[in-house]
Amino acid sequence: MEAPPPPQPAASAEQPAPAAASSQPPEPTQTPSPSPSPSPAPDPAQPPPVSAPPPPSAAPSAAQNPPQLQPQSLPPSQSQPPPPQQQSQPQQPIQQPRPPLVRNRPPAPFPHFSNHLPSSAPPSSSASASASSAAPAPSPSPSAASQRGGLAIGVPAHSSHLPRAQQPVATYSSIGASPAFNQPFTPLPRMTEQSSAANAQVRQPIQGIQNIGMIGSLSTTTQIRPGGVTGPPQQRLVQPTSRAASPSTNQTLGSQKFPNSGLIRGPSMVSSGSISSVPQQSLVSSQGKQMPASSSSFRPQAKPNVLQQRPHSLQQTQQPPSAASHQQQIPTSQQQQQQKQQQFQMQLQQQQQQPQFHQQHSSPRQTQEYYNQQNLQLRNQPQLLQQQPARPLGPATTKPNPPTLVHTNVAQPAVTHPVVGTDAAESGDHILGKRSLRELVSQIDPSEKLDSEVEDVLVEIAEDFVESVATFACSLAKHRKSTTLEAKDILLHVERNWNMMLPGYGGDEIKCYKKQFTNDIHKERLAVIKKSMAATGDTANPKNASGGPAAASSKSHAQKAPPIGSPKA
């Protein structure tokens, strides 16, 4: 119940948030927020209209709001509990439950959040009478949340709402009242301190939206963090990640890496959240078992954190120095970013990866995973989309492959399985492996040897060829009004555009001959020329043997016009 109302007001609040000064207390932010979206304020039962405006603005505002909202929400919450509540009640009774959640800002799916909120709402609802209003809100808020979660797993919207929603005090009161939130709230003091720092760091990456491909890393880290996730359920996605990292590390792993990793993760989580709001929800559901009901709301947020931190935790165990994990974390985010760009930068990546593969022991697995991902991206874009949601689930099932490579190797594909092999085996995932390439060359010339660069280029050419042919063949199949790619599509394209005859796959189809289209006028002229040539030939042969051809041609040309006018026999 509390969750739905808070998301809506938060969404609306987000819009004005960027406009509002960062230092403004929640009250002022609230007033502007309700104004843009009057629907939620007067009618908690009208969440749909509210959700509509917030989602579009949620993305841009979410990134900006969270950093601004948290510092604002924390201090004002303590000093202005009653006024926000009063305002919220008449304007947005739904928002009252929000304040308790503001603190913990889990970036997570609103449904979970909303489910969790009602449980915690009762204690906080005492402060505000929005409990009743919150009831109708739950349904719309999850939808709104999911809509807003596009960019940041929905949490920023929450966070933005809560501070504006005005009841920072209510949060604290609810904190004490609801044991469920105990864990989340404990880290609050730390988070408030770090929030400003984290926000500053997180903002830029979030706005850049370059970490779209970071879902994979997020998934890996989320699993590690059951404790950390539960901590700050209501906090913003970005901040909670950093926060979750810090408290979780202190609590669970006790390593200092996570705060750094959390900061780094924040942006990635935000981006990943935007991409996979749905998968996050799935993650949340999967992690629900791990976390207690109170922390269920944090799941969406926690997952990315856990996923991200998981490889790091593994790395930490393997590599005590935190600096190493640090570097690894950075590459992970970079790798994720590059995953998105793989299709455009395949060449660069391949070249970079190959020299790196030999350098590191874990490279074979990573490269293979990278190749798997590349292949999946190459061959099937829909598969790629499926991959992304699957990646968050990957860590739950697999393997610890810490991204040791600094370059764009993706070390955490969820779907791929670790196959240790030489570079030939890795390239086997590609269309043309190095080994098969060498075999082909040996068929041409047994003593021929290719340079590594040449092999790379040939592999790349092969991949591009297959991709282009498959793409065009699919468009041909589509033109054929068929959903199945058949051999004749590929045959037609390759035969027409590549001038390659492939016997044996033609089936029972006969090539139709298109008779050359000739104009009637053209035929007439040709007939006239023939006649004139024949006539001149008969007459000119006995007379002009040497100049026959020239005379005939000239006469034929000269006679071309007259015959048209006066037909010659």
Add this chain to the structure above:
Amino acid sequence: MHNSASAGPPAKPRVGSSQVSEASLKRKRGVFQKDLQHMMYGFGDDPNPLPETVSLVEDIVVEYITDMVHKAQNIASKRGRLLTEDFLYLVRKDPPKLHRCTELLSMHEELKLARKAFDVNEETLATAD
């Protein structure tokens, strides 16, 4: 003479047939199967080659003939009807093929003359008798 250059293509749909569309959709398989088996054996293959191999070679042959006829038709349409010279023109750049074609055509002419002479002889013998 016209048949020497192009081994009659029974696979092609009969022009003028009402079932041209149906015939064009399906191409008869195994049109040259028996002859091709012997030819493949003559070129070094097993006396009984695999059916898949024979069908593949037949696909290659049919595709080659089809392509040649289409090109010849394009050339001959300017002149009128299709002649043997059109096919010779198409293989002009391939000396072995061109020589083989001309050899086959000349042999065909000789055989025709021989048959004619044989018939004449038969007649003279018959008349003589």
